[in-house]
Amino acid sequence: MKHGFFGGIHPDDGKRYSAASPITPLPPPAQVVIPVSMHIGAPCKPVVQKGDKVKLGQLIAETTGFVAAPIHSSVSGTVAAVEPRLHPNGQKVMSIVIDNDGLDTPDESIRSHKEELEADPHALLELVKAGGIVGMGGATFPTHVKISSGLGKVDTMIVNAAECEPYITADQRILMEQPDQVLGGIRYLMRMLDLPEAVLAVEGNKPDAIAGLKKRLTPGCGIRLHVLRTRYPQGAEKQLIQSVTGRQVPPGGLPADVACIVFNAFTCWSVNCLVEEGMPSIQRVVTVSGPGVAAPSNFLCRVGTPVSALVEAAGGLKDDVDKVLLGGPMMGNAIFDLSVPVIKGTNAVLGLMPEQNRAAEDPVCIRCGRCVAACPMHLQPLYLYAAERKGEIPELERLHITDCIECGCCAYVCPGRLQLVQAFKDGKVQVKNKK
């Protein structure tokens, strides 16, 4: 059965820049900066002090609440400082700075958990919790919380390899180069959730990855390949569930409300890595790409690596580059300082050129209705915008501003160049403050 979602857009996917570049391991930097907040939820509390010796994979910050994920050292060496440092979100956040001794001496806790899981597949939950695994697609929601909320409620597990944001090829490359690791992670998660089947959803613009997966995924193997139409935001959780199952997550609800659970493909890879090698979440694949980058590439790098090191490894920025983004061009953040570190959710570093920024000095809504036609959440962006400008909070609520997923489709299509997403972010804050 074919399903789809309403709206969406077809931007130039820009995958050509980096799709052919194999994942290159980036040498760990001389110093890593690891913020204690790399997930949605309560920040962690550091458990090491300046001067402490730490090993690769050692716990360095523990959780303070349920919705949180612990943090591990991504190198071995000495703690140089525990102090606020610039975070990719633009603010100073408590961070653990570690001088790398270059030895990568693993922590004693690092060992394979395969046998344990064979005896009891449900031990995975505790393992994932201790391993600090979060949604690696960028949302960074702690994976163990997701599993707990879905336990016993879900009938469909979807693995999100849509990678619908332009330019990013991290998931695409991992599916091409290490499909067995991804599929392995999927199987561990399926057993954890007692599900006989999982759906691996890939956008149609990754033919190489799809061809490789088709060979591996024979009918009856428990993992079904679902090729999605190439359309942004196909990989947004609610839209993905709708595309695969036809179900709509209720307003304010969770995927579990419609018996679904979604994991990002790289999260599955990380789960596999955790089970088979015992390595917690300390590394990830990052795409460094875009027209503003000299030699677009994909790297496997340690969490805490400065963005500048990645950019340098990709040949540096072009002289007239306009913006550097962490994440995709539709939902990513622009950064002004390249010293910020790669964190668990950083899937891309992009350099964009000035001509891609089509801002207008005097944005005017011409009521063309394109934003309505593009909004995958069935909202009316032009009216939301007008209400936000007038500060009409009840009107914002009547128009369901909290349903907005900030996907940016409306602003992308808007010929009047209105800063719609900015207005909705502000509007949500207003609505929240009022309550």
Place this chain on the structure above:
Amino acid sequence: MDQEKEKQKLLSISVSPHIRSDEGTRSIMLDVLIALVPALGVSAYMFGFRAILVTLVSCAACVFFEWAYRKLLKKPQSIGNLSAMVTGTLLAYCLPVIIPLWILIIGDFFAIVVVKELFGGLGKNFMNPALAGRAFLFSWPVAMNTWMVPLSYTGFFHLSTADAVTHATPLAEMSSGKLPEGVTLLQSFLGQVGGSLGEVSTFALLLGAIYLLIRRVITLHIPLSFLLTAAVLSFLFPQGNDHFLWTAWQLCSGGVILGALFMANDYATSPVNPRAQIVYGVGCGLLTVFIRRFGAYAEGVSYAILIMNATVWLLDKAFPPKRFGAVREKKGKEAAK
């Protein structure tokens, strides 16, 4: 290192999304102008160079009024978005070719200054400027009802209107309850028929509309619901015996096509929600047929659209998109309890 620092300082910061479609207001308006060119070509062939002159004068006047108004009020200039040219062209298209130029310019003034700019400019006006301008010009009923016979010009560049051959349009004949005589339906379809400057050639207008559909400047919601409603009603309640001929004539004359494809779906003055657009289109079609049959005017399209313009905010409110996940809202809440 210093150089590196320099570079970092220059990085721009803004909220997502960081890429945008290359279609802006200006490119959309340009597409509309392009789509209107075939109709002008046919009109020039039928009525001579005066058709082009009237259109150009109308555009120039609209651009001038918009520029002058914004200059006087010290508002940011907006003529660069080409919407004034679209208004100028559309207003010219729904007037007789031999309209005196001074009347035309009054219409342009009314359309741009009173209907569009006084309400805040593009996107904020609630009435279609071209149609409102045209309605205003009925203060000069004789000039507005003098139609030139196609191909009756003495020389292509002969601009004087004194010796133009005038006659009744098919629409006027139909309003007295009978099918037009002396012209064939095919002639009317191609444009060899009396009527307003840009509305005579159904064929040329369809060509332009197809271009706009391909360029995704317009959608079918409003035009199709408008035309289908008008067609069904004309077919069910024809005057004369031939259902098909009557319907075809109704659709091919009196600006139904121009109205449905280029005026009713004017962005600023039509609903943005798809379901509201369909209701609005149906309303336009209903009113058109109703006014033609029972109204004092032979022509119903422009008044039908102007009346529906007034309902736009209501329709948008009454027919919002269905909330995502709302069908299951209750179930979800119960499950959560």
